[in-house]
């Protein structure tokens with residue numbers, strides 16, 4: 001089953017008299033259970049594409065179906081609802097709230113979704129167990145290592161049971177041991193049927209995915225000549 005389908009997606013940013021075509025006709029399909037890595041040099045449109053996939057922004061043109069629902073023309077409230085129910089985000093800088101314990105951080109998306117306290121706690125606990133942090137639930141982010149913080153943010157991404165896990169440079173701030181832990185976790189989640197889209201610069205990350213696509217100048221380019229690919233990476 002197709003989870004995500006884009007056709008002819010364009011995004012143009014206009015600032016004053018200058019306009020930038022950040023995405024210039026993106027077609028993509030992601031099936032349920034897929035594990036896709038998106039790579040590309042700086043300025044190629046990765047963040048723009050991530051924002052559109054994640055329903056943080058809408059295309060200027062083209063169609064985007066997520067779970068068979070057309071999200072390309074939704075307003076901000078509708079987008080927020082889709083984000084909260086269908087997408088789990090993992091960011092390079094973790095984006096945890098420093099004053100809250102790991103447990104509270106993981107509970108947050110459930111709070112926004114209106115889940116009652118007891119069930120919230122139960123589900124947050126089990127998500128933290130899932131990422132191997134059952135013994136750190138009362139720690140605040142500042143009391144955890146980078147790798148542990150990223151595991152908390154993976155628990156937060158999982159806790160709503162989203163259709164899609166969307167990660168932007170998830171290992172960009174981690175040492176190699178923690179990177180490997182996080183990649184193993186992605187692997188386990190995908191083996192269990194989760195759909196994952198990861199944006200990355202690192203071959204180490206992209207080679208763990210089932211498929212890799214390359215973005216250049218707002219378009220996918222599947223068959224690059226090796227010399228050119230090397231020069232641009």
Ligand SMILES: Nc1ncnc2c1ncn2[C@@H]1O[C@H](COP(=O)(O)OP(=O)(O)O)[C@@H](O)[C@H]1O
Pocket residue numbers: 013014015020021022040041042043044045046047048049
């Ligand atoms: N909010 C914005 N306003 C204007 N131009 C933008 C904005 N965001 C990105 N751009 C431009 O769009 C292009 C793609 O940017 P981006 O998606 O951030 O690329 P990447 O994440 O691959 O580095 C760049 O030329 C960038 O300068």
Ligand SMILES: [Mg+2]
Pocket residue numbers: 046047048
């Ligand atoms: Mg970017």
